[in-house]
Amino acid sequence: MAEDPKKGDAVGSGVGDREGEEEQVVNPWEVTAKDGGKIDYDKLIEKFGCQRLEESLVRRVERLTGHPAHVFLRRGVFFAHRDFNEILDVYERGEKFYLYTGRGPSSEALHLGHLVPFMFTKYLQDAFKVPLVIQLTDDEKCMWKNLTVEESKRLASENAKDIIACGFDITRTFIFSDFNYVGGAFYENMVKVAKCVTFNKVVGIFGFTNEDHIGKISFPPVQAVPSFPSSFPHLFSGKDNLRCLIPCAIDQDPYFRMTRDVAPRIGYQKPALIESSFFPALQGESGKMSASDPNSAIYVTDSSKDIKNKVNRYAFSGGQDSIENHRKYGANLEVDIPVKYLGFFLEDDAELDHIRKEYGAGRMLTGEVKKRLVEVLSELVERHQRARAAVTDEMVDAFMAVRPLPHMFS
């Protein structure tokens, strides 16, 4: 299996490549399709050197867990992986693994795309009954977004509430922010990783330059080391061979490509990955979700009225420009945002298939599809808001307390 990106193409689609014109750019700080079009995921998988997540793996997950697969697996939202089959082998043998995911707390406003990895991780935790560490990279945001330390820490705490509201099991979940947790064994692992990665290497992987400050250059090991159980002595002491599975969006792949390259050199296991495609902006695949454009996404703080308004007015429609044409040609499902969003959030496979069939044939109109979407999203957002309202500062402290988790594998 090719671990590294292909040499012939621009390595790892780092920022060092020509931006967005001849080559798509996918890295943790930039996602730009070629010529303002759509992201080519086949090319991305080939470039990055990861694997397609085949149907057979999805079936295997269902068999092993005795649950239907999460909608994100069924619909191919999580579509790529590295060594996920090995994690399933481990599990099948009765051994354990742990989950690791995270967020860079750059603003208070989370949108639905931000929730995707957390919703999926909760499913994985429940289905496999394994522990989970969640990293809030407040140091990263302090460095990239030029926030003060205090503001970064505050955002981390606020984001933690939305994350907790996704329903993680407190007896199996450790949430930490870098500013609070870096030190001790975690810092030792940062140093071990840093010794194995040259400046040239991070230039190639992440596109750093000589003008970048050394904070950025030193950051990648911080996101790498939660992959190693020894970074969490209060949780995994004596379990140095515990495997790690990282659910994340595919733009995070560079961090873990680097981590997988380093791991054997420092005597550690490589983490496995399960990766999602990008959540499209309301205005369409070629649009950019942006915190500065509130109409580019549905936020977890939106009211039902906001949701209805945004979907009706801004959700890009693949429907035809007139009812006559629509009845004749049907909707273009490739570009229709409401159908794509339903693909993420409408649980019922049969209903989704029905909508796609009818809408694609022109028998269902855009208005109906949008109406259904508004219902689905309003329910989801409402449920989230209720859950979030119940998350107190004390609960955040409890999830973030450095404590053993004695029932984490039960």
Add this chain to the structure above:
Amino acid sequence: MVEEPTKAGFAGGGDRKGEDEQVVNPWEVTAKDGGKIDYDKLIEKFGCQRLDESLVRRVERLTGRPAHVFLRRGVFFAHRDFNEILDVYERGEKFFLYTGRGPSSEALHLGHLVPFMFTKYLQDAFKVPLVIQLTDDEKCMWKNLTVEESKRLARENAKDIIACGFDITRTFVFSDFSYVGGAFYENMVKVAKCVTFNKVVGIFGFTNEDHIGKISFPPVQAVPSFPSSFPHLFSGKDNLRCLIPCAIDQDPYFRMTRDVAPRIGYQKPALIESSFFPALQGETGKMSASDPNSAIYVTDSSKDIKNKVNRYAFSGGQDSIENHRKYGANLEVDIPVKYLGFFLEDDAELDHIKKEYGAGRMLTGEVKKCLVEVLSELVERHRKARALVTDEVVDAFMAVRPLPQMFG
């Protein structure tokens, strides 16, 4: 006062090594053409200040005691803002001391003790707190030691450092692997944001082939200059000034720190800097852990000391007694006299030796005998003190605890 080094031939590691330009940075000290370090040029290049007599007198006046032998003899010969520290002290305000060591081997030699002996004096004379950093992470990264070995060396070195006689009620010793985190890490990030890769290339000579551990290290040595890095000690004292006694090869770290400090709302640390301790074989020699005869180690027996001084200490005496009586010794290159300059407390006795030896009336053997006595006593005293430093004592110095008497 020129803060920055003069641009021509800046002595970073990126310069041609040792041929056209002397090289002085934390990982390399090489004189030009295999000669001696030119300290005047170094001060000019680095942009620090000569520590003149008047400052030494001022220290004696303010502290009410004779200045340390290292001050009297010009071992500590350069500074940045030391006069401001004395102003602060004179106003009745406080400051704290910060020094450190990269624990790269168990074997400390006398040169390693110099900054610690001087720092102890400063602590006693000014009655101020002190933080001592053991950069075990740095050594792990540069010397390719394991994390475990670096941590072990840090603890072993801590014993020698504690044996120098620091006041436990005013001293916090820490190793990076144990202490990095919290407010210290926050300050590392604040500093790192202010220093580009280009800048560290210029200051330290890093290259694109270096690993990112090295590139990320400088902030680690910078931030103990800031009181907010030690919330258990200096909470609420954000304006507390810092004085850093160190060898002048450490200047680049603190030049960088002083450049960054105002940009993140912190005070610039002051520095008081020493020249390099010469190798036994002479100024042009290199002290090296792989050559045990290049230095006197704190683990040497009196027999070792006598042997090393007699056989390896470079002598400025003439090649025959006749010539020696005629021309006298060359004090410029004589190692025993230089070593006595560091360790013989009695000014009158040192002057007498220099006069008599320089005139040829005293022979090399006598000078070396005197040196052997002085060094044996020093090393013996150190060894006795070190034997008393148990792991518990190390734990006590390294415990993260407030120091309520630190200014008392």
